[in-house]
Amino acid sequence: MTLELNRVAAQIDDMGRELASRARRDGRALPAARALLSAFAREWDVLRQVAASPAGQQLRCASPGDEVLDAALPPPPMPAHVTLVASDGSQIFPDRHGLAFYYAINIGSIIYCHGTGQAPRVATEPRLCYTEEQIYPGGDPISSDTVGIQRNLAEMEVLADLLLAEAPQGPPCLGLGDGPLLIWLRPGDLPEGRRRQILADYLGCLEKLGKAGVPVAGFVSRPHSAEVIALLYLAHLEPEARQEVRSLADTDYRGLTDRALFGFLEPGQRSALFVRGTPTNQDFRASGQEIYFFYLNTGSDLARVEIPQWVACRPAQLDLVHAAVYDQCCFNNGYPYVLTRADEQAVIQGQERRVLEEMLIQAMIRHGLPLPELSRKAQQKKVARWRRYP
Secondary structure, eight states: OOSOHHHHHHHHHHHHHHHHHHHHHHHHHHHHHHHHHHHTTTOHHHHHHHHHSHHHHHTTOOEEOSSOTTOOBOOOOOOSOEEEEEEEEEEEOOOTTSSSSOEEEEEEEEEEEETTOOOOEEEEEEEEEOSHHHHSGGGSOOOHHHHHHHHHHHHHHHHHHHHHHHGGGSSOEEEEEESOSSOOOOTTSSOHHHHHHHHHHHHHHHHHHHHHTOOEEEEEESOOOOHHHHHHHHHTSOHHHHTTOOOSTTSTTTTOOHHHHTTTOOTTOBOOOEEOOSTHHHHHHHTTOOEEEEEEEOSSSEEEEEEEHHHHTOHHHHHHHHHHHHHHHHTTTTSOHHHHHHHHHHOOOHHHHHHHHHHHHHHHHHTTOOOOOOOHHHHHHHHHHHHHOO
16 A cells, blocks of 8 residues: 555544634535525626626626526426437547557447337447647647647537437437537647637537537536636625625635535525626537536435527427436436446447557557657556565
């Protein structure tokens, strides 16, 4: 054993004490935060001005929709027949110590016809990425974060294609993805041209779904964001005092999350709609795909559900998202069943990776390359671990 647990026992106890202290602090701050939520429940214009201000942009404040902020909206009836489509992805990250520098993405999907008794249809779509353009964007080796963005795009492309193929066939359709619908393209990770292309491709998928009238949503389990908390905190300050706030770190609301704020929701209830406050949402807004969100009590926890503007503005589609996501959570321990199944299809097992690399070795030899090897570092680590854990 290399982790000497007896030597971290005191740190573990300190950590428990720290967590308990945070819980007490949050417990003291929460009533005041909820009082602000009620006080500003109908102050939509004031809150929009706060969110749009430099201070609001600095704190990435959410902006309110048109619903009463402290509302607890019950789940609408679940339609008798709905086609739910979900996608999820996994990846093999590039490894400079490996046999070759490449990455792989595997997208799992499911089509679930609620109310028909039909067996779900599952599928996978693997993508191997090895060209110089793919692995050296802009001339530098691709980062793990950028591989994650490529996976996000692939998930959305698969989801949109499946939804558009299913939509004309009858029952209403709903697409569901794991995680935020709003992707974050960090400046500098990609050449600007490639960044714009990824964003255009992603937004193009949302645009096609919007034109076809097929709703899509992203499900964020146990979110840690505090965009509504930040909005309320700034709103209760005098305008001149807002300009001095750089973060919530030095306030009573440090560490308090929106998930805690909306903890009053009963199972199945959702919060009011809000608009995401991140800078990336400005790019989405410019294309008519601004991302909204609400909090949902799934029956065992609170999740954040993200939707495009055109879903938020269509009551029937918003109700479908609310009803279907909650229904999916009810019989799968608080997490959508279709996302669980999509993840099952997507995950790349260790044995599958080993077979993939054996195939890669054979292909390299077949095309006249010498027998590939791991780097000396990777070889020695492998030997050392085998000796310790044969």
